[in-house]
Amino acid sequence: MATSENDRLRSSVSSHGSMDGSGIKQEPFRSKAILPWDRLSNWLHCVCVVTFDLELGQALEFVYPNHVKLSEKEKMNICYLSFPDSNSGCMGDTQFNFRIRQCHGRSHSYNNRKVYDRNSPVALQSDSGHYYGFVYFRQIKDKSSRRGYFQKSLVVLSKVPYITLFTRLASIIAPGYFEYGEPSAEAACHDIDQWPSPMPGQLLHLPIMGSVLQIRIPTKQDKPGSISAAVKTTPEHGGSHPTIVPSVHEVEPFRCLQPVLPHIQLIWELVLTGEPVVVMAPSPSICSDTIHALVHTISPLRYMSDFRPYFTIHDSEFKEYTTRTQAPPSVILGVTNPFFAKTLQHWPHVIRIGEPVNTDKSNSKMLKPKKPGSLKTLESKPGLYTQYKPFLNKDKTIIKRLAKGVQTKRPQEVQDAMLRRHLLELTQSFMIPLERYVASLMPLQRNISPWKHPPRLKPFDTEAFLKTLEHSGPQLTSGLKGDWIGLYKKFFSSKNFEGWFWQRQLEVNHKLSVLHLEALCNADLLQWVSDKQEVQVVDLVLKLREKMADILDQNLQVKPELEQRLTKHIEAIITTLPSDLQAVLKSQ
Structure with a gap:
């Protein structure tokens, strides 16, 4: 290598100061202290109180912790969504929940989010684009108020969908x-x-x-449908027994979906393929529970x-979701205001839920879905309004x-378990x-070479996949007949497929990165650098350090001994370089 090239190499490496393998300058290492509200922010964003002001309408009265920032749009949405759309039937205490978009340009990453998301089932991973609000609304007569009523809501705001846990939490904090x-x-x-x-x-x-709540958050490795929390426990230090929350996130599917059970398989297809669905319910509580039950189908x-x-x-997205100038978006909406019966009658799929009925007298007759056009009066009967023709035959x-x-x-609980198991299967x-x-x-693992970039997952070929169904399709595990191919084709155009395949790509590519790392650790790198120029050796050192950075940045699950071997490889390779280059590389 020419002297000028040597000088440029030394200059390039030293001028960047301390860098990781990606060329990003690193700050000196500092042990991270736990600051006030760090632990709270792993669970909640904040707690809000919304009151009804006779002159201003709904108003945000209180946000805690005080340092939490909310945009004006977020505040407006929280205020309006924290009160029932129609207060007449909501005397006393009412609980429900909502979900709003987080305004762009601000990041609220949890301290342990990467580790949490890596180990959590995908449906429970933190939501980077939305907040979940858990409302405890109280409306009681109050002679001291000009309006004659006390009307306030306490809202627990979070970015993780622990529906059951945070509903319980709101019921403890609000009173x-x-x-x-x-x-x-x-x-x-x-x-x-x-x-x-x-x-x-x-x-x-x-x-x-x-009091003490006992929970267990499911892991990615848990068998789907298994009980998530231990039932038995012993009090700590002679204290009282904790309150067991059996599931942090699951609502009761049988109670929520009983009014439309005859159509459960058709509804499953609508959710699977991302069809636009609106649920019209008599109260925010029934409304929000039903939406979560649908999402979990x-x-x-x-x-x-x-x-x-x-x-x-x-809602700030009202015009976006109710416009007639384009087809309804892929969204599931839960509404209670009768106004929506007219505004959304052009939607292709409407589920109307009535008031809760006495289960002893209820039945599950094989009712046929009604056409959307029949949803024109406020007295429309509960049921499913759609012209959707299901791909699969009904399982009666x-x-x-x-x-x-x-x-x-x-x-x-048994009815819930039976319905969950059916949908899971x-x-x-x-x-x-x-x-x-x-x-x-x-x-193939044998195609992974330490001297080449790690391979990636091959592209998904829909036609090639459909050809596999004849010998390894759903008929191997399901007795249901019907147009499975048609259902797959519709699924491929949905966000559910995009999200699922993106997650699989991520997981497989992470696994391939780990296999490539193993191949590097098993290779004789000192032999490889023995006849290489300095620029190539330094390039290898930087690439190996980039591998070390990837282990942290991508949360690659690597055995500690592999990390140690990689570190030793880097140290050994550096010793083959001239002393001035060694000094520069070791100082990083």
Whole structure:
């Protein structure tokens, strides 16, 4: 190598100061101290209180912790979504939840988000684009108020979809706030700031307002449909038993979907393929629970389109979602205002839920879906309004079994488990051929060379996949007949497929990176550099350091001994270089 090239190399390496393998200058290492509200931010974004002002309407009265920033649009959406659209039937206390877009340009990453998301099922990973709001609304008569009513909502705002846990949390914090005011909500936030990180798979005890909640967050490795929390526990240090929250995120599917159970398979197809669906319900509570039950019908697949458990005419996306100038977007909306019966009657799929009925008298007759055009009056009957023709033949067995359970007063937990299992088996039968095909797109391990870039997953060829169905299709695990190929083709154009395949690509490419790392560690790198020029040797060192950085940045699950071997390789290669270059590289 020429002297001038040597000088340029030394200058280039030294002028960048301390760099990682990607060429990004690193700050000196500092141990990260846990700051106030760090632990709280792993669970919640903030706690808000919304009140009704006679002159201003809904107004944000209180946000805690004080440093939390919300945009004006976020504040407006929180205010309007924290009150029932029609207050007449909501005397007393009402709980429900909503989901809003996070305004762009601001990042609220959780401290342990990468580790959490790596170990968490995809449906429970933190949501980078939305907030979930868990509302506890109180409306009682109050003679001291000019309006004659006390009307306030406490809202727990988070970026993780722990529907059951945060609904319970709001029910603990809100009554204290309504009785004792701001100090009570502040004390609750200080309790949450002592909670451990939300680590999947661990049994966690969460102290809150004098009681303790016991939870277990599912892991990616959990068998789908398994019970997520331990039932037995022993009190700590002679204290009282904690309150067990059996699931952090699941609503009761049988209760929520009972009014439309005869159409459950058709509804499953609508959710799977990302069709636009609106749910019209009599209350925000029924509305939001039903939306979550619908989203979970395709579990463990993550529903990738937008969904709004509770949506009002004041929502900032109202015009976007109700315009007639284009086809309805891929979204599931939950509404209670009768105004939507007219505004959304052009939508292709409408689920109308009535008031809760006495389950002893209810039945599950094989009702036919009604045409959307018949949803014109406010007195429209509960049911499914659609002209959608399902691809699969109806499985009447599960409907009959659940109907018999109603007659014999079977416990709701059992009904829930039966319905979940049926939907899970349906989703798994659909997804197994796709998983098998993706596995075939993975390069062979023997083709992974330490001297080449790590290989990547081959492209997904829809026609090639469809040809595999004859011998390894859903008929191997499901007895359902019908046009499975047509259903797959419709699925391929949905965001659910895009999201699922993106996640699979990520996982497979991570695995290939680890295999490539193993190949590098097993290679005789010193032999390789023995006849190479300095610029090539330095380039190898920087690339190996980039590999080390990838282990952290991409959360690659690598055995500690591999990291140690890679570090030793780097150190040994540096010793083959001239002393001045060694000094520069070792100082980084």
